[in-house]
Amino acid sequence: xxxxxxxxxxxxxxxxxxxxxxxxxISEHNRLYWYRQTLGQxxxxxxxxxxxxxxxxxxxxxxxFSAERPKGSFSTLEIQxxxxxxxxMYLCASSLSVESYEQYFGPGTRLTVT
Amino acid sequence: AQKVTQAQTxxxxxxxxxxxxxxxxxxxxxxxxxFWYKQPPSGELVFLIRRNSxxxxxxxxxxxxxxxxxxxxxxxFTITASQVVDSAVYFCALSExxxxxxxxxxxxxxxxxxxxx
Numbered sequence: 001x002x003x004x005x006x007x008x009x010x011x012x013x014x015x016x017x018x019x020x021x022x023x024x025x026i027s028e029h030n031r032l033y034w035y036r037q038t039l040g041q042x043x044x045x046x047x048x049x050x051x052x053x054x055x056x057x058x059x060x061x062x063x064x065f066s067a068e069r070p071k072g073s074f075s076t077l078e079i080q081x082x083x084x085x086x087x088x089m090y091l092c093a094s095s096l097s098v099e100s101y102e103q104y105f106g107p108g109t110r111l112t113v114t
Numbered sequence: 115a116q117k118v119t120q121a122q123t124x125x126x127x128x129x130x131x132x133x134x135x136x137x138x139x140x141x142x143x144x145x146x147x148x149f150w151y152k153q154p155p156s157g158e159l160v161f162l163i164r165r166n167s168x169x170x171x172x173x174x175x176x177x178x179x180x181x182x183x184x185x186x187x188x189x190x191f192t193i194t195a196s197q198v199v200d201s202a203v204y205f206c207a208l209s210e211x212x213x214x215x216x217x218x219x220x221x222x223x224x225x226x227x228x229x230x231x
Contacts, residue, residue: 031215033218033219035218035219040223040224041223041224042118042205042207042221042222042223042224043159043205043219043221044221045218045219045220048218050214050215055214056218089157091159093159093219095216097214097215101216102149102161102164103161103219104161105151105158105159105160105161106158107156107157107158108157108158110157
């Protein structure tokens with residue numbers, strides 16, 4: 001049974017560069033979520049998809065951030081013109097869309113912007 | 115608006131002690147779900163339990179137990195006879211029910227538990 005996977009696990013980039021992260025959810029899960037976690041804080045919601053449709057975006061998701069899930073399977077999160085404040089752990093989770101189902105998280109991508 | 119408060123930032127206990135992690139939530143909905151997740155040093159969030167707002171029965175799973183009280187909007191988590199492997203950050207989270215499915219999770223800030231041998 002394959003869980004949620006994320007790549008890369010670590011990314012170091014210089015300020016102003018663009019970065020892209022990938023998330024592969026559990027295969028039968030039609031919901032996919034992106035969260036961001038900074039040191040000492042709980043994860044904060046960024047956006048989520050049901051199949052290929054992006055259903056909600058948080059106010060945290062500035063216009064430098066874009067997420068896609070083109071075929072309703074894997075998803076990508078791109079950050080353009082990175083800033084030092086973007087340094088965080090980016091977490092992906094997936095679930096079934098049936099009410100009450102729990103979300104299963106991937107290992108995260110740790111982004112460091114220098 | 116949804117909010118989850120975990121007032122305990124860090125707790126340290128000696129192995130075999132019992133420890134309770136507090137969680138207080140706020141929501142205007144009558145149908146909602148509460149969760150606990152564990153984040154060990156490796157970083158991956160591990161699902162522990164889900165509870166819906168209509169089920170106030172306490173639950174026990176091995177050394178873990180959960181006490182849900184709607185009257186005080188609390189969903190506390192107790193580890194009995196703690197072990198070093200229980201050392202982790204524990205998060206409480208809330209999701210509200212919608213016709214289209216649950217809302218994304220709102221997490222508390224977490225409680226870091228250190229169990230000392």
